[in-house]
Amino acid sequence: MAKFREQCHYSSVLDSGYKILPFSFTSLDENRYVATNVAGEYIVIERNDLYDFAQHKLDNASEIYNDLKSKHFLYDDDSNVAIDLLALKQRTKLRRLSDFTGLHMFVVSLRCEHSCPYCQVSRANNDAMKAKFDMTQDVADKALAMTFRSPSPAIKVEFQGGESLLNFDIIKYIVQKAKQINETEQRDLQFVIATNLALVEEDILEFCKEHNILISTSLDGPKELHNKNRPRPGNNSYEKTIEGIEKCREILGPERVSALMTTTKESISQPIEIIDEYIAQKFNGIFLRPLSPYGFAIKTKFFRAYGFQEWLDFYFEGLEYIIELNKNGFFFIEQYAATILSKMLTPYATGYVDLMSPAGIGIGAVIYNYDGDVYASDEGRMLAEMDDKSFRLGNVKENTYEEIFTSETLLDAIEESYTGSVPMCSECAFEVYCGSDPVYHHATQKDFVGHKPSSEFCGRNMSIFKRLIDMMEADAQVKEVFYSWVRM
Amino acid sequence: MSSEGTATVSFDSSVFDLDTVKKSAYKFSDLVSFDIRTSKNEIVCELTLLDKKTTDSLENIVKKLKNEILDQDLRKKIFDETEIVRNVILAHVFSNTGLQDG
Numbered sequence: 001m002a003k004f005r006e007q008c009h010y011s012s013v014l015d016s017g018y019k020i021l022p023f024s025f026t027s028l029d030e031n032r033y034v035a036t037n038v039a040g041e042y043i044v045i046e047r048n049d050l051y052d053f054a055q056h057k058l059d060n061a062s063e064i065y066n067d068l069k070s071k072h073f074l075y076d077d078d079s080n081v082a083i084d085l086l087a088l089k090q091r092t093k094l095r096r097l098s099d100f101t102g103l104h105m106f107v108v109s110l111r112c113e114h115s116c117p118y119c120q121v122s123r124a125n126n127d128a129m130k131a132k133f134d135m136t137q138d139v140a141d142k143a144l145a146m147t148f149r150s151p152s153p154a155i156k157v158e159f160q161g162g163e164s165l166l167n168f169d170i171i172k173y174i175v176q177k178a179k180q181i182n183e184t185e186q187r188d189l190q191f192v193i194a195t196n197l198a199l200v201e202e203d204i205l206e207f208c209k210e211h212n213i214l215i216s217t218s219l220d221g222p223k224e225l226h227n228k229n230r231p232r233p234g235n236n237s238y239e240k241t242i243e244g245i246e247k248c249r250e251i252l253g254p255e256r257v258s259a260l261m262t263t264t265k266e267s268i269s270q271p272i273e274i275i276d277e278y279i280a281q282k283f284n285g286i287f288l289r290p291l292s293p294y295g296f297a298i299k300t301k302f303f304r305a306y307g308f309q310e311w312l313d314f315y316f317e318g319l320e321y322i323i324e325l326n327k328n329g330f331f332f333i334e335q336y337a338a339t340i341l342s343k344m345l346t347p348y349a350t351g352y353v354d355l356m357s358p359a360g361i362g363i364g365a366v367i368y369n370y371d372g373d374v375y376a377s378d379e380g381r382m383l384a385e386m387d388d389k390s391f392r393l394g395n396v397k398e399n400t401y402e403e404i405f406t407s408e409t410l411l412d413a414i415e416e417s418y419t420g421s422v423p424m425c426s427e428c429a430f431e432v433y434c435g436s437d438p439v440y441h442h443a444t445q446k447d448f449v450g451h452k453p454s455s456e457f458c459g460r461n462m463s464i465f466k467r468l469i470d471m472m473e474a475d476a477q478v479k480e481v482f483y484s485w486v487r488m
Numbered sequence: 489m490s491s492e493g494t495a496t497v498s499f500d501s502s503v504f505d506l507d508t509v510k511k512s513a514y515k516f517s518d519l520v521s522f523d524i525r526t527s528k529n530e531i532v533c534e535l536t537l538l539d540k541k542t543t544d545s546l547e548n549i550v551k552k553l554k555n556e557i558l559d560q561d562l563r564k565k566i567f568d569e570t571e572i573v574r575n576v577i578l579a580h581v582f583s584n585t586g587l588q589d590g
């Protein structure tokens with residue numbers, strides 16, 4: 001193709017001008033803006049260019065004109081397929097909505113042998129508690145029947161606790177029964193056990209191997225930090241976890257175990273040490289998570305133990321460190337950034353519930369509690385532990401699938417919080433990457449929508465969106481690193 | 489016009505509409521409270537700092553508010569101008585999903 005088109009081409013376009021395609025914009029700094037279109041493509045544009053563009057004053061031979069054109073912010077005589085392309089891209093992003101609930105979490109026991117101070121739900125591990133707080137076969141059967149009513153072609157069943165392995169019998173029962181049902185259903189069925197691994201034994205792992213079950217564990221950082229965050233009798237949570245991870249890798253394979261961390265007041269000054277621990281344990285990434293403001297955490301000193309600015313400092317220090325590692329040839333991912341980047345750099349939506357709008361609750365994930373209560377999200381059940389049952393959708397023993405998934409509770413929360421119609425979000429350039437998280441806003445502001453100017457959810461995400469874009473704009477090597485994370 | 493903790497700014501109502509001003513004000517509602525009035529050809533905003541210890545000065549907030557009003561005005565222009573295309577795109581997105589009427 002010739003580098004330049006014939007001059008007559010430009011003059012004909014100039015005659016008819018250009019048309020603007022729908023987009024939103026938000027300031028990035030004093031002079032620059034981020035503009036995004038409905039498909040999630042973004043462009044960084046100078047203030048003057050933005051105003052010229054909107055007033056149809058852009059020179060069609062300029063670089064910015066061609067950038068805006070190639071990213072579908074404008075079309076002219078030469079590019080009127082832009083509308084079809086945008087629609088196709090938006091459709092790809094919205095596909096998960098028609099798939100409906102794919103993640104089904106089963107709380108098999110609330111008992112736990114740890115006593116982590118930030119934990120919202122666990123109960124002491126003894127026989128009296130077992131009778132009261134373990135899932136029964138009857139509840140499991142009904143929850144499974146509901147799981148398979150979801151139209152999603154891919155179903156992930158995740159076992160949670162308390163400590164889920166304390167009720168391993170019901171896990172075995174559910175896995176076998178789900179596989180049996182799936183012989184006729186033919187879904188893409190996956191299982192994950194969330195466990196602290198303290199109780200893991202070879203026979204448990206052999207079962208996991210036979211049924212292709214993934215393990216998700218908790219690792220908060222180096223030994224001292226982890227054991228401080230996660231007390232248990234013997235003060236050996238770290239040793240047990242590391243031993244467990246090794247056993248999992250040996251029996252299930254190196255890729256079959258992943259870890260999650262929780263950021264506490266003790267962690268906030270140690271991002272590098274935490275990342276180094278993950279590297280030492282041969283993980284290829286980390287999810288730097290803030291402590292969620294639900295359940296016990298919000299009512300205790302733990303949630304307010306650090307402010308959101310402190311968390312952001314922790315996060316960015318960690319992120320910069322990880323980027324440097326990658327630049328030096330060591331592949332390692334920060335998973336929260338990778339989730340956002342895949343929205344920014346690929347046409348695909350992510351299934352990460354917190355960053356979904358319409359809200360991921362009920363649509364992206366649903367949780368069946370040990371007693372049969374159904375919640376719109378894990379955080380919703382944690383709130384219920386604090387006697388706030390706003391996100392309880394019903395009970396598998398009393399309600400039908402239709403009653404649960406069309407309950408006013410769910411529909412109101414999803415509808416009210418939909419960012420496309422929320423003040424500030426509806427015109428925010430980052431709305432295409434963001435989520436509505438009605439549970440968070442209900443927990444912190446007693447309102448599904450939330451007052452976004454003072455919402456820490458908004459403040460945190462907006463800062464991260466801006467920083468990620470700023471980093472890519474400033475350094476092509478960072479952009480390459482980010483692309484390598486989303487190509488995974 | 490400003491005194492300690494409060495400031496008043498006015499906008500020409502033949503240039504900006506009330507909705508644009510209100511939307512812009514909302515963005516700063518974590519920092520200042522607003523009293524918005526219309527009089528003859530003006531939209532008058534009285535800003536009061538919610539917390540005098542806030543790191544942003546009132547002067548700065550007023551400056552940002554003025555910029556935001558320009559941005560909001562531009563958003564409105566783009567929104568109006570792209571309305572038809574937006575609907576065409578949505579029609580394409582939802583075609584063949586069985587969700588549309590008729």
Ligand code: SF4
Nearest residue numbers: 425428431434458462
């Ligand atoms: S929550 Fe904040 S960052 Fe997210 S879309 Fe709304 S205004 Fe934008």
